[in-house]
Amino acid sequence: MFLFLVSCSEYISKPKNLVDKSTMSEILADLAINDQITFTFQNKNLESGTRYILKNHNVKADDFVESYKYYVVKGKMSKIVEEAQEILLKKDPKAEGFVKSKMEKNKNLPTLVR
Numbered sequence: 001m002f003l004f005l006v007s008c009s010e011y012i013s014k015p016k017n018l019v020d021k022s023t024m025s026e027i028l029a030d031l032a033i034n035d036q037i038t039f040t041f042q043n044k045n046l047e048s049g050t051r052y053i054l055k056n057h058n059v060k061a062d063d064f065v066e067s068y069k070y071y072v073v074k075g076k077m078s079k080i081v082e083e084a085q086e087i088l089l090k091k092d093p094k095a096e097g098f099v100k101s102k103m104e105k106n107k108n109l110p111t112l113v114r
Helices: 002-007 019-042 046-056 061-073 076-091 096-103
Strands: none
Touching: 019 046, 019 061, 019 076, 046 061, 061 076, 076 096
């Protein structure tokens, strides 16, 4: 029985081409910007922007998806997302005021918890 418990301790195995955390943060920040572009240019293809971002970071789509799943299951995604938010704020310092105003308006909302 002990052998069974030890063998099942890994819910997900580490992907062969795991994207490192800092690159994941940069990709997520770029994807967030790409997502916001759709509000400005409606009816545009979001997929081509996503492909460009992944190509720019030299990451294959499958590697990104597998890495994303791995980090979510391992509980490491929140730190990656926080780093992506910092990257976004560095790219657009005006966004910090916008984010703070939105958080003050919605301070009664519960934080996102997995």
